[in-house]
Amino acid sequence: MLTVKELLDEAIKYEEKPLVYYIIHLLQKGKISEYDDSNFDLDLADHEEVKRLIEENPLKIEKVRIYSLKKNQKQFMFIFAKSEHEAIEFFVRKFRQKPLNCKEYPLEEEITRENTTKTFREFKKEFIDFPALLGMFERS
Structure with a gap:
């Protein structure tokens, strides 16, 4: 226990x-x-x-999730946000287009970025303000 x-x-x-x-x-x-x-x-x-x-909320606790937003047939942007709606709004402001889709991923899922493999939760610690762009994934 x-x-x-x-x-x-x-x-x-x-x-x-x-x-x-x-x-x-x-x-x-x-x-x-x-x-x-x-x-x-x-x-x-x-x-x-x-x-x-x-x-x-004196500790400023807010549940932040990770979303994959499809920019085109090959490119996906990973965005940390408090909601799907917030992730989409951030995407539209940043890329001046609507995403083709938006999918939430588990924070415990591992990805590799710049030769470093971590969970999304570990990558989230690199950010202070949200929404935030983690990066782009390009499918071959």
């Missing part, structure tokens, strides 16, 4: 905003310890206070 600290680390990694704020709230109120196993009761939280934290 995970400890509360391990669960918090995972929640941050996977950008699970409500869970992050519930855990932080319960830690701050002394209802749980970071060394407890993660089998805790969310009913111990002040739900209104957690709701306020989620809305204010």
Whole structure:
């Protein structure tokens, strides 16, 4: 079983905003310890206070995904964005055309860029602001 600290680390990694704020709230109120196993009761939280934290989002947690947008029959652009709509808008602004399609990929999928193989999640750490263009893939 995970400890509360391990669960918090995972929640941050996977950008699970409500869970992050519930855990932080319960830690701050002394209802749980970071060394407890993660089998805790969310009913111990002040739900209104957690709701306020989620809305204010002081940690600026936003789920960012990766999308492949097809520019033409051979070229695909990989764009990190919070939604498909945001990825398409970014593509249109950058390339002055609509993509032929837009497909979300799992962040755990590995790709090779400039002789480096990493997951999309690892590449995402290179960016601060989103949406962001990871690069182009050209099919032969």
